[in-house]
Amino acid sequence: MSILINKNTKVLVQGITGKEGQKATKAMLDYHTKVIGGVRPGKGGEKVEGCPVFNTVAEAKENFSDVDTSAVYVPPFAVKDAVMEAIEVGIKTINIMAERVPIKDTAYFLAAAKEKDIRVIGPSSLGYISPGEGRIGVVGGPIVEEIFQPGGVGIISRSGGMTNEVAWQVRRAGLGQSTVVHVGGDLLMGTTYADLLRLFEADEQTKGVVIFGEHGGSYEFEIVDLIKNKEFTKPLSIYIGGKFAGVLPEGINIGHAGAIVERGKGAAEKEKALSEVGVKIADSYEGLAELIKPHV
Amino acid sequence: MNLYEFEAKQLFEKYNLKIPTGVNVRRGDDFEKAYQNLGVLNVVLKAQVLSGKRGKNSAIRFCSSPGEVKQACKELFAMEIKNQYVAAVRIEEKLDIDEEHYLSITYDTCARQPVLVYSHEGGIDIENVKEEKIKKQLLDIRISTPPNPPLERGGEVVPYVKELWDCFLGEDCRLVEINPLVKTSNGEWIAADAKIALDEDAFYRHKDRSPSTSSGFAPRSEMGRPPTEREIAVKKIDEGEKYYQGTAGKYIEMDGEIAVLFSGGGASIANMDALMQAGLKPANYTEYSGNPPRKKVYELAKIVLSKPGLKGLWIAGGVANFTDVAATFGGIVDALDELKPNYPIVIRRAGPNEEEGIRLMQDCAKRNNLKIKIFGKETPMSDTAKVLAGMVG
Numbered sequence: 001m002s003i004l005i006n007k008n009t010k011v012l013v014q015g016i017t018g019k020e021g022q023k024a025t026k027a028m029l030d031y032h033t034k035v036i037g038g039v040r041p042g043k044g045g046e047k048v049e050g051c052p053v054f055n056t057v058a059e060a061k062e063n064f065s066d067v068d069t070s071a072v073y074v075p076p077f078a079v080k081d082a083v084m085e086a087i088e089v090g091i092k093t094i095n096i097m098a099e100r101v102p103i104k105d106t107a108y109f110l111a112a113a114k115e116k117d118i119r120v121i122g123p124s125s126l127g128y129i130s131p132g133e134g135r136i137g138v139v140g141g142p143i144v145e146e147i148f149q150p151g152g153v154g155i156i157s158r159s160g161g162m163t164n165e166v167a168w169q170v171r172r173a174g175l176g177q178s179t180v181v182h183v184g185g186d187l188l189m190g191t192t193y194a195d196l197l198r199l200f201e202a203d204e205q206t207k208g209v210v211i212f213g214e215h216g217g218s219y220e221f222e223i224v225d226l227i228k229n230k231e232f233t234k235p236l237s238i239y240i241g242g243k244f245a246g247v248l249p250e251g252i253n254i255g256h257a258g259a260i261v262e263r264g265k266g267a268a269e270k271e272k273a274l275s276e277v278g279v280k281i282a283d284s285y286e287g288l289a290e291l292i293k294p295h296v
Numbered sequence: 297m298n299l300y301e302f303e304a305k306q307l308f309e310k311y312n313l314k315i316p317t318g319v320n321v322r323r324g325d326d327f328e329k330a331y332q333n334l335g336v337l338n339v340v341l342k343a344q345v346l347s348g349k350r351g352k353n354s355a356i357r358f359c360s361s362p363g364e365v366k367q368a369c370k371e372l373f374a375m376e377i378k379n380q381y382v383a384a385v386r387i388e389e390k391l392d393i394d395e396e397h398y399l400s401i402t403y404d405t406c407a408r409q410p411v412l413v414y415s416h417e418g419g420i421d422i423e424n425v426k427e428e429k430i431k432k433q434l435l436d437i438r439i440s441t442p443p444n445p446p447l448e449r450g451g452e453v454v455p456y457v458k459e460l461w462d463c464f465l466g467e468d469c470r471l472v473e474i475n476p477l478v479k480t481s482n483g484e485w486i487a488a489d490a491k492i493a494l495d496e497d498a499f500y501r502h503k504d505r506s507p508s509t510s511s512g513f514a515p516r517s518e519m520g521r522p523p524t525e526r527e528i529a530v531k532k533i534d535e536g537e538k539y540y541q542g543t544a545g546k547y548i549e550m551d552g553e554i555a556v557l558f559s560g561g562g563a564s565i566a567n568m569d570a571l572m573q574a575g576l577k578p579a580n581y582t583e584y585s586g587n588p589p590r591k592k593v594y595e596l597a598k599i600v601l602s603k604p605g606l607k608g609l610w611i612a613g614g615v616a617n618f619t620d621v622a623a624t625f626g627g628i629v630d631a632l633d634e635l636k637p638n639y640p641i642v643i644r645r646a647g648p649n650e651e652e653g654i655r656l657m658q659d660c661a662k663r664n665n666l667k668i669k670i671f672g673k674e675t676p677m678s679d680t681a682k683v684l685a686g687m688v689g
Contacts, residue, residue: 023618077500099586102498103403104468107437110408126617141617141648159562161585164647165614168673185561187470188408212562217405241565244572249380250347252298252518256561267569284573285566286676 002130003154003179003199003206004093004121005033005069009134012060012091013038014082015073016048020097024073024127024137025049031144033134036064039082057085069093071127071136079123080105087112095136096122096190106188113190120190124256126160126182139163139180151176152207152296153289154200156193158185158256159241162212166288170210173289175296178206185256187217194222197232207296208235210288213270214256215242220270227277235295237280237288240267297494300344302386303513304472304490311463313456313474313487318388320344327369328362331387338390341365343372345380346520353377358390380520391488396476398422399454400491401435401464403471410435410464414446414454418476440465455485467505468498508535517548524549526580526599533595546584547599552577554684555606557597557628559613559645560585563677567612570678574685576610579603587619593627601635608688609641612680615673616647625653629660636664640687644680646673 011028015021016038026049028035037052037060044055054060061067070086072079072094079101086094087109094113101123113120121128127137131148140147147168153175157163163182170177181196183189193211200206213220220240226232246266271281280291299307302320309315321330331339343355350356355377357368365387372385396419404411412433417425431446442458456474464472473491480486499506507515508531515531517523523531530547546564554576558564564583571578582600584593601609611628613619625645632641643657654670661668667687671680 076497100497102468102501103470103495104437104465104498107403107409111436111438114408138618143615143648147615157562159560161560161614161616161619162562162566164617165563165677168615168646169676172674187403188405190408212566214562214565219405222406239566241562241569244568245565249378249518249520284570284676284678286678 001203001205002133003196003203004128004181005130005136005179006133007032008034009069010034010036010064010067011136012036012057012064012067012070013051013073014057014070014086015075015078016040016051016053017043017046018073018075021073022048024071024097025051027138027141028135031129031135033136036060036067057089057091061089061091067091069095069136072096072098072122074098076100076102080109083109083120084112087116087118090116091118093119093121094190095125095127096120096184097125097127097137099124101186103187106186110188110190121181122184122186122190124184124186126163128179128181130179131177139182140167147171148180149176150178152178152205153292154178154196154203154206154209155180155211156196156209157182157212158214159212162285166210166212166285169286169289173293175289175293178203185214189219192219192222194219194226197223197226197236201232201234206234208237208292210292211236211238212285212288213238213240215240215245215267215270216265218265221273223279224273224277227279235280235292237282237291238274239282239285239288240270241285243267297496297507297513297516298346299492299494299513300346300383301342301490302344302384304492305487307463307467307492308487308490311459311466313459313463314485315487315490316388316391318386320384320386321369322384323373327366331359331362331365334387336389339365339387340390341368341372342386342388343375343377343382344384344386345377345382346516347378347380350377355382381522383514383516383522391478391486392481393478393488394481395479397448397454397479398425398475399456399460399477400471400473400475401460401469402473404434407434410437412443412446412457416449422475435461437465456487467492468495468501469493470495519548526602529599530596533592546582547596548581549603550578550580552579553605553607554688555579555600555603555609556582557600557609557611558583559616559619559624563612563614567610567677567681570681571610573678574681576608576681576685576688579606584624585619588624588627590623590627590630593624594630597628597631598634601631601637606637606639608639608684609637610681610684611641611643611645612677613645613647614677616645619647620649621645621647621653622649622656625656629656632660632666633664637666639667640684641666641668642671642680642684642687643668644671644675644677
């Protein structure tokens with residue numbers, strides 16, 4: 001088992017004719033993920049990597065009624081309309097790779113998605129992977145087999161590069177991964193740590209979870225409540241980057257858009273709150289795998 | 297991007313929020329004349345800084361004559377408030393304050409929607425106000441009609457909720473805050489202070505605001521000082537080709553002696569922590585991410601290395617997903633070939649085309665006699681910070 005994706009997941013790529021969309025389509029097909037087609041207004045009828053291109057999401061859905069996931073690679077200014085289109089058609093999982101999406105647009109489609117019980121992952125997500133099952137996006141790139149192998153560790157990361165790096169540290173420790181998700185570094189996250197921990201709790205394959213977190217925002221504090229309410233009971237280790245940011249002026253953001261220096265929401269405060277409910281805190285990200293190893 | 301109070305007040309005026317009568321002065325202005333032209337006897341002078349507690353740092357002065365204003369302006373411009381540069385001084389009528397309230401709209405990240413926050417206890421940080429004295433109302437961003445205004449203790453409707461909501465939506469704000477929202481002794485409501493954070497990712501919808509246009513807000517460093525030459529230069533390279541915008545945009549100049557070139561937002565903050573843990577001090581914070589072209593990385597590297605007094609260079613990144621290690625390293629090699637630094641260099645990187653990237657670095661080190669140590673994914677990033685610390689001594 002895994003979360004979010006398996007061998008039968010059928011993926012639509014919005015913005016499939018763009019450079020990033022094409023690259024991602026190829027990366028997914030290489031990993032044997034079923035890309036049923038893509039969307040690019042005005043380019044319906046064309047093909048990318050052998051996949052049909054449609055003018056609208058609705059048209060794609062008419063041809064492939066079982067499409068369940070959309071990967072969004074359109075430019076930032078077009079993201080809101082693209083996501084709204086996917087929501088209206090009722091695609092259940094929408095993964096947004098586009099970066100630099102205005103917060104107002106993100107808040108807009110997240111509100112719409114919530115009403116229809118649609119899961120949004122991102123924006124600014126690299127995608128996610130369940131080793132041996134499939135991947136959305138380019139996680140692992142061309143060296144995916146060197147980094148990923150099926151196993152019991154779930155991984156959640158705020159950073160795209162660190163998604164791969166942490167997965168590698170897990171592999172180096174002799175372990176494998178169940179599902180690895182890059183949630184994106186934006187101020188507003190469609191899917192949070194807490195959302196994913198609930199899924200990992202229900203997933204038999206996942207024996208423990210590691211998280212690469214950052215200073216800024218409140219998302220790590222949600223984990224504290226989740227554990228207190230026994231909604232997540234598996235071993236968890238976390239690294240929170242940005243301890244140095246304490247010396248910086250408030251309000252500046254560094255690393256990612258959501259990593260804003262805010263009083264009470266620094267890396268140290270988060271670590272303290274998490275450690276009080278039994279989460280294992282890593283001093284450096286390399287420590288994550290070693291902390292979780294004895295428990296999985 | 298955080299705005300200065302006087303900039304935020306310009307936006308408040310545009311949305312019909314009443315602000316105190318006032319004028320902004322800068323270094324070199326005629327302070328006495330500005331005061332006289334204002335035509336108000338009792339004024340308050342407020343140093344314009346991006347953050348920090350102005351009241352506690354005597355950055356707010358009360359004056360009643362041209363001489364007093366001149367002296368106070370001189371003193372304020374000579375100050376640094378918690379390392380924050382004073383960009384301007386705002387001279388405003390002194391209000392006859394009866395009550396101080398708090399009103400703001402920002403994003404509640406847990407609910408993932410905007411939230412209106414009101415308290416009748418204004419004038420202090422909202423974090424220090426007791427929870428039961430704060431009224432919060434989650435808002436639906438899809439509805440542009442103004443939210444219902446809360447009532448204040450006397451049963452009166454809190455003003456400016458519509459105006460603030462219009463400003464929040466119309467300007468793509470991350471935060472709009474009035475603290476204090478003042479009720480004067482004759483019952484008038486005035487936004488005595490103003491705080492706005494704009495969403496930089498929405499600047500394409502507000503070209504007239506963006507610091508990259510001449511009509512926009514003045515460029516600023518997030519450190520609360522004027523941007524340094526190098527910071528300005530890096531912003532310039534990033535404005536180039538549209539497709540690559542944002543891939544090499546971050547350079548913050550710092551006080552230390554170790555130059556850094558990091559790849560990826562997450563790796564960069566983890567590495568800053570590791571650098572400090574290893575006892576080294578960063579000369580800058582820099583990251584490139586995505587897939588920047590060779591030329592852009594070259595220009596970025598050259599600027600990073602141009603800082604005088606460097607004692608080491610750390611080039612580090614995780615196992616890349618799709619960044620072409622050879623292409624980006626090619627850019628760094630071009631800069632190293634040109635500048636041939638004689639201080640120690642440590643590199644840690646992996647990902648697509650890593651063999652070629654590392655070979656490029658080794659060749660470059662050989663032909664320039666560089667003191668360089670190169671690591672791949674078998675060595676964790678933090679460990680290589682310790683290696684650099686050993687070499688720097």
